[in-house]
Amino acid sequence: MKTRVAIIGSGPSGLLLGHLLRAAGIDCVIVERRTRDYVLSRIRAGVLETCATDLMTRLSIDARMNAEGLVEEGFNLATDTGIIRIDIARLTGRHVMVYGQTELTRDLMDAAPERGLEIIFEAGDVALHDVDSDHPGVTYAKNGVTHRIDADFIAGCDGFYGPSREAIPAAVSREFKHEYPFGWLGILADVPPCHDELIYANTDRGFALASMRSTTRSRYYIQVPLTERLEDWPEDRLWDELSRRFDPISQHGVKRGPALEMSIAPLRSYVFETMRHGRLFLAGDSAHIVPPTGAKGLNLAASDVTYLSDALIAHYMRGDDSALDGYQQRALARIWKAERFSWYLTKLMHRFPGEGAFEHRMQIAELEYVAQSEAMQTAIAENYVGLPL
Structure with a gap:
């Protein structure tokens, strides 16, 4: 098979890139090692910056998002004693949208056939070849047969554990990483949110986040040590803990329901600065990971794809390689x-092992300053809603 751009990975970055290229008449194909159902079963972020919603509008795949997404004009930072509301609409003139990454992915997958975007699912043993030459290629196995795709360019949109980043030699790569000494224990349930807007809470019992996917589906997290196991947390124990942290400060109180999903995710900050090697370009989680504090993961993927699609379109339409x-x-x-920004919010809102009363006092002093300073609130709002592209 021959194509202009071979895209590895059918997450949001790969799908968005594929749609943007097809909308410009550029041939491309997406290779995905998992099944469609597996990809759609992954529970991910749910807060979209304008850069992400604008791409869906640009592609005319925004009808369900606009009908079902929740426009959020603010969010909250909280302590045991109260809430600081960050009024992002007033401070920036913009807003964010709550719309689950799974739903965005489903919309992009559903639109793929009519847009002529081919997705090859269950592609095993994906390997990249000759990426530093003028004739790169991708091989994969399916149904016992090895296939090859010859392309002009390869876009590695295959996440942190995919093969694309591994195709860049260590001698030319540059990476930065920071592991946090705790994880997030999350629960997703079909219950109404405890508050009308997101709450990031720094309490004496540790960090907690109250968020939502809709008016009837809630997503909660609490900070837990890395040594914790999911079996240590029966649902009732987690609901009890969430009630202790949010009932005193939320508008509606925590409502309980059967878990649709529970998981513990470690937190890390990671940047792989070598985002281009020859004809290979990285985008999304293959190049960077942020802590979920601040909801930047999917939105960074959207900005990467905006830059990369515009650059590829300029190459094919105008012969301009500057982008x-x-x-x-x-x-x-x-x-x-x-x-x-994600590092700042994580440091501000979590209790770190080994830190004591002084460090906590610094957090409280910072939060009090945020509460009293419109300039600080504006800086936080600008970062939360998304810096300009």
């Missing part, structure tokens, strides 16, 4: 700012 040559620098400038 391809500048892709890495342009993407990293926004990535590091998002990493900084």
